[in-house]
Amino acid sequence: MKVGNTGVMSGALIFIREELGISDTQQEVLAGILNVCALVGSLLAGRTADLVGRRWTISFASILFLVGSVLMGYGPNYGMVLAGRCVAGVGVGFALLIAPIYSSEISSAEARGFVASLPELCIGIGILMGYVVNYLLGKLTLKLGWRLMLGLAAVPSLALAVGIFAMPESPRWLVVQGQLGKAKKVLLKVSDSEEEAERRFREIKSAAGIDEDCNEETVKVSRKSSGDGVWKELILRPSYPVRRMLIAAVGIHFFEHATGIEAVMLYSHRIFKKAGVVGKDKLLLATIGVGVTKVSCLIMASFYLDRVGRRRLLFISTTGMIFSLTLLGFSLTMVEKSHEKLEWALVLSLVFTYVYVGFFNLGLAPVTWVYGSEIFPLRLRAQGASIGVAVNRLTNASISMSFITIYKAITIGGTFFLFAGSAVLALFFFYFFLPETKGKALEEMEMVFSKKGQRNATAETEPGQNL
Numbered sequence: 001m002k003v004g005n006t007g008v009m010s011g012a013l014i015f016i017r018e019e020l021g022i023s024d025t026q027q028e029v030l031a032g033i034l035n036v037c038a039l040v041g042s043l044l045a046g047r048t049a050d051l052v053g054r055r056w057t058i059s060f061a062s063i064l065f066l067v068g069s070v071l072m073g074y075g076p077n078y079g080m081v082l083a084g085r086c087v088a089g090v091g092v093g094f095a096l097l098i099a100p101i102y103s104s105e106i107s108s109a110e111a112r113g114f115v116a117s118l119p120e121l122c123i124g125i126g127i128l129m130g131y132v133v134n135y136l137l138g139k140l141t142l143k144l145g146w147r148l149m150l151g152l153a154a155v156p157s158l159a160l161a162v163g164i165f166a167m168p169e170s171p172r173w174l175v176v177q178g179q180l181g182k183a184k185k186v187l188l189k190v191s192d193s194e195e196e197a198e199r200r201f202r203e204i205k206s207a208a209g210i211d212e213d214c215n216e217e218t219v220k221v222s223r224k225s226s227g228d229g230v231w232k233e234l235i236l237r238p239s240y241p242v243r244r245m246l247i248a249a250v251g252i253h254f255f256e257h258a259t260g261i262e263a264v265m266l267y268s269h270r271i272f273k274k275a276g277v278v279g280k281d282k283l284l285l286a287t288i289g290v291g292v293t294k295v296s297c298l299i300m301a302s303f304y305l306d307r308v309g310r311r312r313l314l315f316i317s318t319t320g321m322i323f324s325l326t327l328l329g330f331s332l333t334m335v336e337k338s339h340e341k342l343e344w345a346l347v348l349s350l351v352f353t354y355v356y357v358g359f360f361n362l363g364l365a366p367v368t369w370v371y372g373s374e375i376f377p378l379r380l381r382a383q384g385a386s387i388g389v390a391v392n393r394l395t396n397a398s399i400s401m402s403f404i405t406i407y408k409a410i411t412i413g414g415t416f417f418l419f420a421g422s423a424v425l426a427l428f429f430f431y432f433f434l435p436e437t438k439g440k441a442l443e444e445m446e447m448v449f450s451k452k453g454q455r456n457a458t459a460e461t462e463p464g465q466n467l
Contacts, residue, residue, distance in 0.1 A: 008130035008133060008134060008149045008150060008153065009030075009031065009034075009130075012134065012146040012149045012150055013027055013030070013031065014138075014283070015138070015142055015145055015146035015149075016030070016081065016146055018142060019142050019143065019146070020077065020078050020081075022078055024404050024405075025405075026078060027404065028400070028401045028402065028403070028404055028405065029082070029401060030078075030081065030082060030085060031400045031401065032396075032397045032398075032399075032400040032401030032402075033082060033085050033086055033397075033401075034085050034086075034088060034089035034092060034397075035089065035092075035262075035393045035394070035397035035400060036089065036394075036397045036401075037085075037086045037087075037088075037089025037090050037092075037093065038089045038090065038092040038093035038096065038389075038393040038396075038397075039093060039390045039393035039394050039397065040089075040090060040093060041061075041064075041089065041090035041091065041092060041094045041097075042093035042094070042096060042097045042386050042389035042390045042392075042393055043093075043386050043387075043390050044090075044093070044094070045057060045061070045093060045094040045097040045098055045382075045386055045389075046097060046382040046383035046384075046385065046386030046387075047382070047383060047386075048060070048094070049097070049098050049101065049173075049382040050173075050176075050230075050382050050383065053169055053170070053173055053177075054098055054101065054102040054105070054169060054170040054173055055102075055164050055165060055167065055169050055170075057094060057098045058095065058098050058099065058102065058160070058164045059160075059161045059162075059164050059165070060091075060094060061091045061092075061094030061095040061098065062091065062095070062157045062158070062160040062164070063091070063157070063161050064088065064090050064091030064094065065088050065092065065095070065153065065157045066091075066154045066157035066158055066161065067084075067087050067088075067091075068084045068085065068086070068087035068088025068089070068090075068091060069084065069088060069150060069151055069152075069153040069154040069157060070084070070151060070154050071083055071084025071087060071088075072084035072085060072088065072147075072150035072151065073147050073148065073150050073151020073152070073154070074147070074151070075147055075150070081150075084150070088153075091157075093389065093390075093393060096369075096389050096392070096393070097382070097385055097386050097389045098382075099119035100116050100119055100120075100369040100370065100372070100373035100385075101170075101373045101381060101382060101385055102170055103115050103116040103118060103119060103373070104116045104370070104373045104374045104442065105170040105171065105172045105173065105381075105442070106168065106170060106171065106186070106190050107190070108191065108192070108196065108200065109439055109440060109441045109442070110306060110439065111306060112306070112370070112374060112442075113302075113305030113306040113310070113370055113438065114302050114303065114305060114306055116369065116370040116373055116374065117298070117301065117302045117366040117369070117370050118302065119369065120298060120365055120366045120369050121298045121299065121302055121366070124291070124294045124295045124298045124361065124365075125295055126156075127265065127290075127291045127294060127295075128288070128291030128292060128294065128295050129291075130149075130291070131284065131287045131288045131290070131291040132288060132291075133149055133152065134149055134284050134287070135281070135284040135285060135288060137149050138281070138284055168186040168189055168190065169182070169186060170186075171183040171184075171186040171187045171190070171200075171201075171204065172204050172208075172378055172381075172442070174186065175204045175205060175208045175210065175378075176208055176221060176378060176379070178218050178219045178220055178221045179217075179218055180205070180214065180215075180216060180217060180218065180219060181216075181217035181218065183201065183204070184197070184201050187200055187201050200441075203441055203443045204378070204443065206443065207377065207378045207442075207443040208221060208378060208379075209221070230379065230380055230383045230384075231383070233379075233380060234246060234383065234384055234387070240449075240450065241445075241446045241447075241448075241449035241450045242376075242384075242446075242449075244433070245375045245376055245384065245445070245449050246384065246387065247433055248371070248375060248433050248435075248449075249371075249372045249375060249384065249385065249387065249388035250387065250388055250391050251429050251433055251434075252367070252368050252371055252372060252388070252429075252430070252434065253368060253372060253388040253389065253391045253392035253395070254391050254392070254395050255364070255422065255423075255425070255426035255429060255430075256364055256365070256368045256395075257392060257395040257396040257398075257399055258395055258399070258419075258422045258426070259318075259321055259325070259360070259364070259419050259422050259423045259426060260399065260415075260416065260418075260419030260422070261357075261360050261365070262396050262399045262400045262403075263399055263400070263403040263415070263419070264290070264353060264356065264357060265290065265357075268286070268287045268290050268353070271332070271349070271353060271412070272286045272287070272350070272353075286350070289354060290353070290354065290357050293354045293357045293358050293361070294357055294358075294361045294365075296358075297357075297358045297359075297360075297361035297362045298361045298365065298366060300362060301313060301361065301362050301363060301365075301366045301367075302366065305366060305367070305370060305438075306438060306439070308438075309436050309438035310367045310370065310371055310434070310436060310437055310438060311430065311434060311435075311436045313362065313363035313366075313367055314363050314364060314367050314430045314434070315363075315427070315430065315431070316359075316362065316363055317359050317360065317362050317363020317364045317367075318359075318363065318364060318423055318426050318427045318430065319359075319427065320355070320356075320358075320359030320362070321356060321359045321364070321420075322420055322423045322424055322427070323355075323359075324352045324355040324356035324359060325352075325356055325416050325417075325419050325420035325423060326416075326417065326420045327348060327352045328348075328349060328352040328353060328356060328416045329413045329414065329415075329416035329417040329419075329420060330348075330413065331345045331346075331349040331352060331413075332345075332349050332411075332412050332413040332416060333411060333413030333414070334413075335349060335413075336411055336412060336413060364426075368392070371434070371437065372385050372388040372389070373385055374437055374442060374445065375437060375445050375448075375449065376445070377443075377445060378442070378443070381442075403415070406418075435448050435449065435451070436448075
């Protein structure tokens, strides 16, 4: 839902500006308001997911996005489009939190990286489809084209709102609710063997404070296990491992957008225009290339997350981003400062836009959502992850609502030098604060984050020993 809308909005802004005559400031507000509202949605989603379950939360997110899409598609004026964007933003906040958590909780430790990265891959496919839709619908009349671009998002939202109930509920949430019988049935469905299902079931029961040998269909769980007092444990009096988890989640979510990806995805048409690509058709085709690059690299990353690990992918990704952002800043500066057309600088600008998008989606994009959804213990997971997602949306909103203003103040090349500097800081943060989680069961994460000075987290731990 989320970045499919970003992909559509990237092209729709060209036509909205032309028909409605909005200013640069109104464009920035329209682009960024979705993330401000998503921040609110993500904070509400954590508690909602603990109360009503993961599936109902996903369905509610889809309904919100559906309503927002209809309002934007109707859009007789700027105010209505903005209102639709706000409603859709709340839905986006819910979805961004719950999709990776649900994926992490139903998957095994060995395949969790792959499964939990699938929502990000689907987002990438949504962006690409959004760009293609923009290109095709851009040939319609001005009044109809951009409204269809935004309104058609209601169709997949409706499908997800209904279709999610064909999927099982999270077995970990069911255990926290004391519904052991239902949880075991789900684990038997999503595990490769009965032995694996039994092992995972015992680990989850132990993490929830339930006797591993308990075979009751339903049990009464403590208020602590069911999610009460979570904010006290997260913010007011966190233990050492929980404090480290919170720092890691907030940091990785901050740097995902502080390194400039939203500027490229949302305002790619402006970057390409600065690089010398003229004409609406050519601009929209160039943005399709961004979508193809994103999806291709996300597919590769999905298969390597459980092979090479989260940390190594982050290092490769961030190093490549520093290199490409620096050269993108240099080439755009040369294009802007030169009094004549520099073909080599134009080509470099286009190439390193794609290179940057490629490196970002090879590591930082999928790892952010996998890592943030897997590190918190069961009782804190939904609401702990919601803090990271809220920071993610706040940073995203700040970049998308200020990018035009910043590049007008320090030039577009200077803006990408700024993003390159942020990527350097991100590399140091990832090295010192993010231990490896590859192959670790969710119930082992407190042990991983308990080891002072440990970054690679390779030591063996006993499942359930962490609580």
